[in-house]
Amino acid sequence: MISDVFRDEGQDVFWIVGSGCIVRHATTLRPGAVYAGQQIPSLCDVRLKVPQPTPSGREPSTKPITDKCPECARKATDSAFSEITWDF
Incomplete structure (x- = not known):
């Protein structure tokens, strides 16, 4: 996929399943930019533990x-x- 560098800047949200979760939560932090085990905030303020990569x-x-x-x-x-x- 080729990104359109001239489009209006928008915010991405990443749907992930944190360790121990049974539903996907959305976060604005790019999951691949954080380490496994780190806790990151979701849009609903749940702290998600980033799982180990598959x-x-x-x-x-x-x-x-x-x-x-x-x-x-x-x-x-x-x-x-x-x-x-996003899946790990």
Whole structure:
């Protein structure tokens, strides 16, 4: 995918499943830029623990989780964030 560098700057939101969570939460921090085990804030103020990366050649165990936190979803929609699903 080629990014349009001339488009209006918008905020990305990343949907992740933190360690021990059963739904996806949204965060504005790029998950790949933080280390495993670090706690990061979600839009609904839940602290998410970044999981360990999945070994190469395996599918992340969180991939089938599609349920989203309703409060994060509302805030992401209200703020017109660009949404990205991120699995480790």
